[in-house]
Each structure stands twice: as C-alpha cells, then as structure tokens.
Amino acid sequence: MMSDSKCILKVDHLSVAYDDTVVLKDVSFQIEKGTMTAIVGPNGAGKSTLIKAVLGLVPLVEGTIDLTLDTKTVSAYGGAKSNSIYNHIAYVPQTSTVDWDYPITVFEVVLMGTYRRLGWFRRPGKRERDEATKALQTVGMLDYAERSISQLSGGQQQRVFLARALVEDQEVYLLDEPFKGIDKTTESVLVKIMKEMQSAGKTLLIVHHNLQTLEVYFDQVLCVNRRLVGMGPVRDIVGSHILDETYSY
C-alpha cells in the first residue's frame, strides 16, 4: 500500500512540560506520506499535547520536529522559536473549543481556512470563495452554507471544521478527536472524506478513542501514555500487548 514510503514528519526525542510537570517524555516517531495514523491512549496521556506540540501551540522542552515537503525540509527545535514548520500543518480542533453562539455563518467559518494563506490585510476574493464552496460540497454541507453555526448539530459542526481544514490544502492534517459525540452515520461520512484526502496524498494524524474501529479506519497506530509505548501497523498493534500496556497505569 505504501509504495511511496517517504517520511514526511519526523519527531525526535520530543519532551513537553506544563509549568514543571512533564506531560510527554522522549517521544520519537516517523510518519510516512499518505498514511492515516491513529493516536490512542488513556485520558490524560498527552495525546492532545502531542498534537499541540507538533502545531507549536505548546513550547517544546527538547527534541526536534522535521517536516519534509516536496521542495524543502523545515524543522522546529526545543527551546527555539522556529515557526516555519507550523505553516504547513492543518489542524481540526475539538468542536468544544470554539464558541458556537458566535454570530457567523457556516460559509464564513470555512472561508477562515484561507486566512493563513492571505496573511495580514488581504481579504478573501472570488478564488477563496470558490474553494470554500468546493470544500463545503465535499463534506456535503453546501445546503447549510448560509446557516448560522448555532443551528448546527455536533456532527455538522465537525464537518464544517473538516471543510475549513480542507480549504487550507496542507500536506499534513492533525485532528483532535473528530468522532467525539457524533452518530455512526456522520462518522462514516467523515471517514469517507478522510480516506479521499488520504488517496489525494494527504497525511492524517487523528486522536482516536474507539479501539473497535481502529482496524477499519487506520493504517497505523501510535500508542501514547506520557511516553511512546509503541507504534506500528494496525494489525501488529491490535490484540498485542502494546495496547494493554498503553492503557495500564
């Protein structure tokens, strides 16, 4: 399946701490281009922190993150304030992090995905609007474009977030629990979109909770519990002692 086994994201000896509590210690792994990876682990294991560290939302204590793109390689180091890496990663946060009472339409939220590219002072034009429309179509939310976001259900909110990430058109996508609190039907719709993204050459890292669906959705699994417990293709991990070890304290 991974004929083009090119490493796109390389995390080396990564450690993260809040105040003086170490949350993640010495995590190293490599992700190949075009894969869909699940990040699993018990509550408080540092899954979200791992994602945030890669995004540059929390400072690294030590370690390096290398992102290899077609044309160049960018890196982030512990202690250094290097930001260039974060310009190439799209993020889908948990839906609970934003304010759903906000007076804004679905279309405007999706359009936000173009803001990074636009930078300061420039406004979204026709091209950006077309992209947003296309992304909404992909996630099947075009009919809701002019709705206020306060009227959306949990699954629809997640789809809007995914559309916003699609508009960004990055190489690597990080998703924080996209299947939290949504029904089976929506979940399969989302997975279908993610699979499409994958076949378009995108790399996805997803914080996931449901161990039953691991084999169906993902290529490989990253087991985290304050450290990297294990990593490998799904069939090697599922049913192995690594999962038990991850979920034991």
Add this chain to the structure above:
Amino acid sequence: MSHILEIWGIATITGISCSLIGTFLVLRRLSMMVDAITHTVFLGIVLAFLVTKDLNSPWLIIGATAMGVGTVYAVEWMQQRRYIRPDAAIGIVFPFLFALAIVLVTLFGKHIHLDVDTAILGDLAFATFQRFTVDAYDLGPMLLWIAMLVCLINAVCIALFKKELILTTFDPVCAKVYQAMPMAVSYGLMTLTSLTTVSSFQTVGAILVTGCMIGPPATAFMLARSVKAMLFISMVVSTIATTIGVTLAFLWDVSIGGMIATVIGCIYGLVWIYKYGRNNG
C-alpha cells in the same frame, strides 16, 4: 439650539466608536473588562497628573491609555494563577487600582483639582465649552474633533484587521495555528478600548462608557447573524439611544450621559423581551 446639536454630535460619534470596539469585546466575553478599564484609567490620569501637574497635558491621555492596557495585563496575569477564575480576577484588579487612585487623590488632592465626581459621571453639558479654533476661526467644540479622530482610528483599525479580529474572537486556538498573533490582536483591541474609554471619559463619564460600549453590541448580539450585521445594528441602536437620550435629557434637564445609558438599557430590555420573552411566559 446649536449647543444641543453639538452635544448630540459628540455623543453620537462617541457612541459609534464605542459600538465598533464593543462588538468585539462582547464577542470575546470581555464586557466586564471594559467596566474594569473605565475605572482604572482614572488611576492613569491621576498618576500622569501628579507627574506633569497639568490637567491639559496630553500625557494624561497617554497615561490613562497605558493604565487601561496595564489593567488587562494584570487581569491576565492573575487568571493564570491557580484556582482563580477570569471574572474573579477582574473583580480584584480594578477595585485595587481604583482604590490606589482614591488614596493618591486624598493624599495629594489638596494641591490639585481633580474632581472625582466629574471623572466618574462626566458632564456632557459642558462638553462644548472648549473650542477648537484655527486663526480665531471657531471650528466647533474640541471634544467633537477628538471624538471624530478616535472614531476614525477605530474604524480604520477594524476595517484593516476585521479578518484577524473575527478569527481570534471566534477561534483563538486556530488563530494561533494560523500565525495570526492572537495576543497582538488582543492587546491592540484593548489599546483601542482604553483610548476610546479615555476619550469618552469627559463626555459620558467612566461608568457610563460601559453602557455605551457594551449595551448596543449586546443588543445586536441577540439579533445579528454575522459580525457585519452586529456592527451595523449596534451602531444603529447606539445612534437611536443617543438621539432619544439627549432629547429627553434636555427636556427634563437631567444628566445626559445617564439618560443615554438608561435608554440603551431600555432598548436592550425591549429586544430581550421581543426575542426571549415569549418562551419565558
């Protein structure tokens, strides 16, 4: 007659610049931060006055604006401590800074004339006395020009950074991922808030600035479906309230700022009843 018109002009323009800023403050849940800033800018004025000994010095405005931003910084510092909730942090910081101001005025107030009453309440009725003249040519009241200048600054800043303001208020985490510098945008917004507060100080008074800044956007928040609509509705609400307020105040010979705040409160109440009254029986 022109006296009333001039006052109406000052109040309307102040109201519009307050609504522009206030919209984003309501969206960011910073309404009570305004209440705090309106109190603490007083300390900035007192401190600047004690240094310069001049009530007309521009340092007063600079000092007050800086103190407003300093308040935000102090509140954010407190919020990061353990077990301190954001609203509690606000409720501690501003009384402290205000208490400092009062103590300073009591200690050194004998030599200076800093009228606390006016600072808190403002006095729009006297707002037209100070004129802006060029070559003995009367161009209208000074405060009108200041209000227009501040309004222009606010409008330009919001037009330029609307995208970033919406992003940081709606989804601060994504704003950080997008490198939109949410901290810088946030402090920029708070600087504008302080500046607007300071300039409205003399017209409507400290506590009523809160009403002008938060009331119309809070009303618009119940009605609007987009930020653009919210900005528009709050400007309309503010203008209506100012017009009614100024008229009634002159009719009954009462405090203008107070009347405007009262009318804003009434409009807010009416809109609330229209929107939610039926569900609540």
Add this chain to the structure above:
Amino acid sequence: MELLQQYTFQIVALGTVMLGLVCGVIGTFAVLRQESLLGDGVAHSTLPGVVAGFLLTGVKDTTVLLLGAICTACLSEWIMHKTSQKGVRFDAALATILAAFFGFGTVLLTRVQSMENAGQAGLNTFIFGQAVTMMQSDIWVMAICGTCIVGGVIILWKELSLTVFDPIEAQLMGIPVSKVRFFYRAALVVTIVIGIRTVGVILISSLLIGPAMIGRQWTHSLRTLVIIAAISGSAVAFTGTFVSALWGNLPTGPIIIIVMTGMILLSLVLANGKRLVRRCVG
C-alpha cells in the same frame, strides 16, 4: 495604642470587621457560582434606589435610603438572572444593566441637585463609602443582618453547598433548590447594600471576591474555605481600618481594598512556595 480605645474607632472597626466576615462567607458562594462580578453590578444598581428614596421622602434617613437601595438592587439582580440564558452573554447583560441602572441613578441625582433643598451629601459618599460616619445604629443593623446571613448559611449548609456545586443533583435529592437559591441571592443583595456604606460601590466587589480567593489558595474543602474566607475577610477589614485611622485622613474603604490585594498576592506567593516545598520533600 490609644487608638484602640477610642470610641469612634471601636465602632468603625466593629462595623468593618463584621462586614468583612459576612462578605467572606457570602462572597465564597458567589465566586464558586462564577458570579464574582454580579456583586459589582448589584452594587452599582443601588444608586437609583438611594436617590429615589431621598426624592420621595425628602429626608436623608438611613433606613429609607437602605430600603430604596435594596429595592433597585433586587430588581437589577432579578433582571440579570432572568436575561442570562443561551444566546445572551451573561457578562454583556451584566455590563449593560449595571450601566443602565447607574445611569438612571445619575439622572435622578441631577434632579436632586436642581432642587432647592439640596440636602444631599454628594455622590462621593455613595461611591466611595464613608466608614468614618458609622454610628451605633448602623452597627445594630449590620449585626442583625450579619447574624441572619451567617446563621442561615450554617443552618442551610448542606443544602447550600450542594446547590452551588451540583444544582441538578440537589434537585433530585429533593432539596428545594429555588428556595435555597433565593436565600443566597437575598443574602448577597443585603450584604452588598450594607457594605456600600462602608467601602462604596466600586470597591465592594473586591471585598466579596478577595477572601474567597485567599482561602482557595490554602484549601480544597468548602467548609475550610468559608472559614478561612470569613477570618481573612474580617482580619483584612480590621487591618485596613487600623491603618487608615493611624494615618488620620486616609479613606477607610480604599485602604481595606489595598490591604486585601496585598494579602491575596502574599497568599499566592506563599501557597505557591508551599506547593514547591511539598514537591521537593515528597
């Protein structure tokens, strides 16, 4: 130390200490209910009541003014609660209502000032409080209100703590949540109204929040928290009163607030140090 034997000082100190205690107790619940700033809103809303009381009766009688204050304070507290629901921002509602009530108060105040028999003491007293003018009758009012509030909290302890922590569970357990909440809200309003006379409108919020904030740094138990808040509230009030009397002309309210903030910062630093020590030892 002669100061301690002065009659006026004793009266003022007694008043502020009682106020600090009651504020500490009730304020703890306000902070835990995430209504820290409600006190500020309610305090500002007493202005129209005070002025209306004076306008209607024409005399500056404490009882009338207090009754007026309680009326408008209750009204605004009721509106604030009523309007806080989905689709409305609580803090925005609070700010709007606060300004509207205060604005209306200044409107009434300008009416008073234009009247001939201007027997008003000015807004200064109201905004900043005037502990020095406290009299024995004020102490009685405070003592009665304070005893009722603290006594009520002790009697309703179980119900009150559960209602604050988990209203739905409280309802399921058959606790009359709305009645308990009514007691709490009434107690909060009364505390604020009697507090305004001492520290004034603007500073009362600090007196409500501060003691709870100090206590929270030291304990995780609600019972201990309320006790620490009550003690630190009254201790701070006494220190503030003492310092301001020592210097003669310094206003009591603001000094209390400055002492309060100092105490908060001190306990933040000390509690942090305690945690560090514990971590090093453990």
